[in-house]
Amino acid sequence: MKRKILSFLLAITMLLSLTAGLSGCGSGNQAKTPGTQKSETFTVEENQTAVASKDGAAMDFGCLLETGEKITIQKVTPTPVDSDVDIYAYDFTLSSGQPDGVVELAIPYDDAGLSADEEILSVCGKYLNEETKQWEDVLYTVDAEANKVHILTDHLSTYSVFKVTNAGKRSEYISDVNVYAAYMTTKQAEQLLKTYAEQGVSWQEDVISAFLNANSSLPMFAETNIPTLVSLGGAYDDMITEPFGNALTVLGIATSCTQFAYDAYSNGLTSKETSISGMKTVLNLGLNLASSKKYLLDSFQVAYVGVGVIDIALTDVMNFAIDTKYESTKNMYNAYYARPENKRRVKDWYDLFKKINKENKSAPQTALDKMQSEIDNYVNKYWEVAASDWDSWIDAYEKNGKLSKYPWPSESDRNKISSNYKAEIYDYLQVMFQSLSRDMYFDALTQREKEYKELAALLNRVYTLNFREDYDTEKAKWANAYVKLAPLSDKTTAKEWTIRLDDEANGQMKFTLGAHETARFPMKVEFYKTEKDLEEGKVALSAKLKPFVKTEMEVILNTKTNKVDYSGTYTGVMNVTETGKDIDVTTVVTFEKDFGDGSYYKIVCSNNETGSTYINGSYFVRWSTGEANIAGAKFVFSADGTSFSASMRDHNDKEWGVITCQK
DSSP states (O other), rough: OOOOEEEEEEEEEHHHSSSOOOOOOOOOOOOOOOEEEEEEEEEEEEEEEEOTTTTEEEEOOOOOOOTTTTTEEEEEEOSSSSSTTEEEEEEEEEEEESSSSSSSEEEEEOOOOOOOOHHHEEEEEEEEEEOOOOEEEEEEETTTTEEEEEEEESSEEEEEEEEEEGGGGHHHSSSSSSSGGGOOOOOHHHHHHHHHHOOOOOOOHHHHHHHHOOSSSSGTTTTHHHHHHHHHHGBBOOHOOOOOOHHHHHHHHHHHHHHHHHHHHHHTOEEEOOOOHHHHHHHHHHHHGGGGOHHHHHHHHHHHHHHHHHHHTTOOOOOOOOOOOGGGHHHHHHHHHHHHOOOOOOOHHHHHHHHHHHHHOOOOOHHHHHHHHHHHHHHHHHHHHHHHHHHHHHHHHHHOOOTTTSSEEEEEHHHHHHHHHHHHHHHHHHHHHHHHHHHHHHHHHHHHHHHHHHHHHTOOOOOEEEEEEOOOSSSOOOOOOTEEEEOOOTTOOGEEEEOOOOSSSSSSEEHHHHHHHHTTOEEEEEEEESHHHHTTTTTTTEOOOOBBBEEEEEEEOOEEEEEEEHHHHEEEEETTTTTEEEEEEEEEEEEEETTTTTTEEEEEEEEETTTOOOEEEEEETTTOOOOOOOOOOEEEEEETEEEEEEEEEHHHHOOEEEEEEEE
């Protein structure tokens, strides 16, 4: 495959494992202690930044290691985890223990048996946890042209490349949520951050949309309307939707910041197409806006320093011709900085700048200013300490040396001498700035990993619907009925969203937020009496659920036959069907006695004008339905007993009039 693709794998099985219709990520593959093969040991020489074994395994350590440090790269043969997985493993060790910062490892692999399209999908980096003996996910990139996997780490141990030759087993070992497919172009990252900085009316939706469109790390959201996604389809209260929307926003911003940090680290010192100043300007806008939002600040701060140190490295320092009369003075200047107590190695600068960054995490521009000032102060330190007693400094450098040979330079000439030395420092500190930028890039990746895990926790949060029937009859009306959520998307099945109630009409439906999103947030609950009714879509009862305000919701079916007192005087009209005439009527309902699941009432409905009666007798009224057992009439009280309607029927059951009355 003729391209280089970044792949950043998290142990993010949790993001999809509970999500209906989505496949999970595989990690934590059991392995025994690897068997050793050949090893090569290298002794770090002065100004050396990387080593490579004969078969291509390598370590780029930048400025982190001292001259004389020993590095061992040993090829190992791990215990196979699967017949369809080839493992290319190496053990990396330092004589001093662990590096003080981030190193980049390179591990070669054989792409035989893989097509160009399969290679990126079939290869990943892994780390062998020494305590658990599990292969775990790492931060890695795949270079398909060179057949190498590059791994960023601050801890040396056994690392490997997994090549999964069976496409059906990829998800067991390679995450479907390929967070480094959170890879986006720098242009896309810049546009996303500018969208955030502009703070338009729908800026959050715009940021999330830009993030999801720029990469494929969250495929489950690909077809979801953005407003629907941000509002969680109206199925959840603001207490739930706001953290989710914020998590997606932060992830988009973190991904953009990480891309800036990557571009600065990978291309900042070598590519003219990388606009360090442009990236820094955009990040600065974001920093100012995010000053009150801690959840956004971390990503901006790390990326700002990562880009900023490369900006310092690219400082254009002028070289000047030094007047010959100051040649001896310049030699004194050089001798001062050559003294062991004054000389700074590249690693010394690295340690100092790391300390400055650590002490100014919350003020990245201050950290960068202090780094730059440190160099300026260092190259001018000699003039400060020597100014008070120049003659003594001359004498210390050359016994009985004359001022005429070592004249004190003018301010302009002092600046020229310091500038020339500063240019030398910037030149040999390039590797230090590269190492710092790599650290920042690693921190940005780690920050984004944290954001993915937080989003994963939200998506994997389990929500529960508890169904129960509140009844007072011998058997529950909805015993053994089927319950389904609807409507559903074509990304899931009805079976996944259907349960059967037990003999007492109790049941529980559990699902993750991620699964609910895949189903497009169904919130209508449908009840089916039998399995056949379910298959035929014959809904016996349905209701719209209220939004979730917490992780559990009670759904109660109240079928109790609560007693209702219908006694009282009702007034209204009788509409004659044939003529359409309304006749004023009065109905008096008098309680007589309770019986079973209802009561007997004396019901007399009279014509107000003539006094003649349309209904006159003692009738049984069932509490659960409000229906009175009257021959020649379909008489039903309202649920609260404040009104009734009666369809008057002849001997052929034909309606001849309708009575409607209010109490």
